[in-house]
Amino acid sequence: MIKIEHLSKKYKRLVLNDISVSFPEKQVSVIVGINGSGKTTFLDCIVGLKRPSDGQIWIDSHHNQSDTFKEQVFYIPSDFYLPDYMTGNEYIQFVLARYPNADRDKVDSFFELYDLKEAKNQLLESYSFGMKKKVQIIAAVLSNAPYVLGDELFNGLDFETTLITVKLFQALLSHRSFVLISHNMTIINHFCDHIFLMSNGKLVPFTGDASQLEAEVLRTESVHDKITFIQRYATFDDNVSE
Numbered sequence: 039m040i041k042i043e044h045l046s047k048k049y050k051r052l053v054l055n056d057i058s059v060s061f062p063e064k065q066v067s068v069i070v071g072i073n074g075s076g077k078t079t080f081l082d083c084i085v086g087l088k089r090p091s092d093g094q095i096w097i098d099s100h101h102n103q104s105d106t107f108k109e110q111v112f113y114i115p116s117d118f119y120l121p122d123y124m125t126g127n128e129y130i131q132f133v134l135a136r137y138p139n140a141d142r143d144k145v146d147s148f149f150e151l152y153d154l155k156e157a158k159n160q161l162l163e164s165y166s167f168g169m170k171k172k173v174q175i176i177a178a179v180l181s182n183a184p185y186v187l188g189d190e191l192f193n194g195l196d197f198e199t200t201l202i203t204v205k206l207f208q209a210l211l212s213h214r215s216f217v218l219i220s221h222n223m224t225i226i227n228h229f230c231d232h233i234f235l236m237s238n239g240k241l242v243p244f245t246g247d248a249s250q251l252e253a254e255v256l257r258t259e260s261v262h263d264k265i266t267f268i269q270r271y272a273t274f275d276d277n278v279s280e
């Protein structure tokens with residue numbers, strides 16, 4: 039279980055405010071929240087890319103600074119850089135070397151599964167964004183890290199790849215756990231055990247389905263005023279800037 043105790047992060051303002059939460063094993067937890075609410079900062083703090091201002095993060099008894107913690111987590115950030123000078127295969131092998139239980143002998147099968155067979159030995163500079171995402175997903179799966187954290191993991195993936203990836207992740211749930219930032223309603227509806235809402239520096243469990251979540255967002259994010267603005271703009275209302 040990933041356990042977060044009293045996590046705070048301050049830049050100029052306090053973005054994460056004394057968050058204590060746990061993400062259970064073998065389940066899918068999805069974090070939602072408006073742009074700029076702190077979701078990426080939260081995942082970055084968990085994996086140690088950003089230093090929390092306060093708080094502790096554990097997997098079982100392993101602190102997030104420990105090697106054991108790092109071996110148990112695979113993070114796919116939304117903004118990632120892959121080294122252009124490596125081939126897809128070289129990159130995967132490089133990443134998997136960090137993970138003691140990685141399935142290195144399955145790389146070929148997974149390049150085939152993700153329609154990357156032809157690209158396997160080509161430089162990453164020739165990969166499209168979606169192809170690079172697929173490489174990250176293959177690495178996450180084959181790492182055998184028990185916890186996969188993903189920031190907008192499904193963004194930029196085509197319909198078929200999204201479907202295959204959800205099926206794959208579902209098949210792995212007997213021994214893997216997922217903590218995902220996503221606003222994809224299909225993911226929230228069909229591939230999610232727990233929804234967490236990031237708002238005003240807090241991360242709170244949301245008990246409801248995707249449609250109730252949408253209703254909650256419509257209520258809380260002053261969407262009504264914005265829709266009024268759009269309607270006035272679309273009808274050439276002269277007072278639109280007021």
Ligand SMILES: Nc1ncnc2c1ncn2[C@@H]1O[C@H](COP(=O)(O)OP(=O)(O)OP(=O)(O)O)[C@@H](O)[C@H]1O
Binds near residue numbers: 075077
């Ligand atoms: N390195 C930084 N220095 C200062 N402020 C930062 C830094 N990184 C993020 N922030 C601020 O922290 C807040 C939270 O940013 P963060 O990227 O975590 O939000 P988010 O919920 O992931 O947003 P989005 O949905 O747009 O990806 C924002 O106000 C952002 O401007």
